[in-house]
Amino acid sequence: MSDTVILGTGAYVPGRVVSNDDVGAAAGVDDAWIRRKTAIRERRWAAPGQATSDLATAAGRAALRSAGITADQLSVIVVATSTPDRPQPPTAAYVQHGLGATGAAAFDVNAVCSGSVFALSVVEGLIAGRGGHALVIGADLYSRILNPADRRTVVLFGDGAGALVLGPAARGPRVRHVALHSFGELADLIQVPAGGTRLPGDQAARDAGLQYFAMDGREVRRFVAEQVPRLTKQFLHQAGVVPDDIGHVVPHQANGVLLDSVVADLGLPRAVSHRTLTHYGNTGAASIPVTLDSAARAGAFRAGDLVLLAGFGGGMSAGLALIEW
Numbered sequence: 200m201s202d203t204v205i206l207g208t209g210a211y212v213p214g215r216v217v218s219n220d221d222v223g224a225a226a227g228v229d230d231a232w233i234r235r236k237t238a239i240r241e242r243r244w245a246a247p248g249q250a251t252s253d254l255a256t257a258a259g260r261a262a263l264r265s266a267g268i269t270a271d272q273l274s275v276i277v278v279a280t281s282t283p284d285r286p287q288p289p290t291a292a293y294v295q296h297g298l299g300a301t302g303a304a305a306f307d308v309n310a311v312c313s314g315s316v317f318a319l320s321v322v323e324g325l326i327a328g329r330g331g332h333a334l335v336i337g338a339d340l341y342s343r344i345l346n347p348a349d350r351r352t353v354v355l356f357g358d359g360a361g362a363l364v365l366g367p368a369a370r371g372p373r374v375r376h377v378a379l380h381s382f383g384e385l386a387d388l389i390q391v392p393a394g395g396t397r398l399p400g401d402q403a404a405r406d407a408g409l410q411y412f413a414m415d416g417r418e419v420r421r422f423v424a425e426q427v428p429r430l431t432k433q434f435l436h437q438a439g440v441v442p443d444d445i446g447h448v449v450p451h452q453a454n455g456v457l458l459d460s461v462v463a464d465l466g467l468p469r470a471v472s473h474r475t476l477t478h479y480g481n482t483g484a485a486s487i488p489v490t491l492d493s494a495a496r497a498g499a500f501r502a503g504d505l506v507l508l509a510g511f512g513g514g515m516s517a518g519l520a521l522i523e524w
Contacts, residue, residue, distance in 0.1 A: 203327050204371030205363050205522070206268065208492040209261025211254050212243040212359040212479055217342075219354070226350035233354045238455020242357030242480030244342040250284045251360075252293035255338035258360035258488075259298055262334065266364035270300040274331035277322050278307050279314030279484040281513065282339045286394075294336065303334070310381075311389060312451050312512025314484035315361070316520050319508075320377040322365055332366035339483030344391055346411040355454060356412075357480030361488025372500075375521045376438035380430060382515040385422060388415045389513030420457060422515050428464040431509060434519045445470045446504040449494065451511055452476035452486035470507070473499065483512070500524040 218241050219230035233239060245254065255278050263270060276298075278291040291305035310317040315337030322333040338360035345353045365374075391412050393404035400410055435442060448470045450458055455476055462472045473494040475486070482489055487508050500506060502524060510518040 202368065202373055203323060203365055204368045204373045206366045206368060206371060207262045207264070207266025207364045208362065208488065208495050209258050209263070209265055210359065210361045210489045210492040211257035211261060212357070212489070213245045213249060213254070215244050215246060217242050217244045222354055223350070225347040226353050228350045228354065236456060237355060238477060239354065239480050240477050243359060245340050245358045249340070251280055251282050251338050251340045252284045252290045252297065254340060254358060254360035255280070255290065255294045255336045256297035258338065258362040259294060259334050259336055262362035262364045266366070268332055268364065268366070270298040271302060272332050273300045273303040273334050275322060275325055275333045276300060276303045276305040277318040277333070277335050279310065279318040279335070279337045280307060280339055281309050281311045281314065281483060282341060282344060283307060290338070310512070310516045310518065311514055312453065312481070312483050312486065313510035313514065313516040313518040315487045316377070316508055316510040316518030317379055317516070319363065319374065319520055320379055320518070323374045323377065326365060330367055332364060334362060334364055335488070336360060336362040337484035337486070337488045339485050341412065341483055344410070344412045346408060349411070351416050352412055352414055355481045357482050359479055359482035359485040359489050361485045361492050363488055372522050372524045375523050376434070377518070377520045378430070378434045378437065380517040382422070385515040388418050388422065388515060423453070423457060423461055423511055424464070426517060427461055427509060427511050428466070430517050431465050431507070431519060438521050440505060440521070442467050443469055444505050445507050447471050447473060447494070447500065447506040448509060449473050449487055449491050449506060450509045452479070452481055452490060453511070454481065467507070471499070
């Protein structure tokens, strides 16, 4: 009897390595300051000609190779991103064309840094009862929307994409439980103020710097500290597992110092916390699938391991998924 499982993973990060000295110069901070505040040493930024769909397509190809299937076997492609190629069409349309997945429906999901877990939930639900193969991609290219002088944000982010292929198989990693949460009353804590219908990205907005990513770091940290451990404990209870059962946690790669605190507060005594932010920074919706792919390719997971995905980000939002490897 077949189940819906994760058949393969993949990732792509651009070739350009941006050091702390490179990114800190315009922001007035140095390597030591950035490491102390974030635990990030470097990040990857896209080349001038690259767009989010290019990163997403490369990650999708890697995941398809890992899964051992071809693009024409896909029935759906979902791209989680908050930095699309254009406001419309969906970035997933470019990915569908780039992969040659002519039979796949393609659309985007935007839950900012929680987006890959939201997209995983959507796709798992779509194919659970009808079969077929699906591609979930988290991809973001934040380097294009960062204010070079804002030390609170420019030091944090990198560009990248991570992908998962889901499909039918008798055995393999399966999604056991997912929970999604949104806190719209906190929507303005993370935002790009201009460029939408509320505030068009005209010259006045650009002169005011409103085209850049903005974040209330203090309140975001408060949200993460208060909500993520609480929601995780609630999630594990609903999933019917105890904290000792969790062998691995793959958190959103927001900030290394923040993760030290949050992961400790999750109360998962046996869990190994997996990270890629030291060399990739915060890659937005890509961070969880990039980190999951890195751990999977390193052989970190064994059959039967319980892996917790913990996403959190703008919206404000939180997405949790339990995978039985």
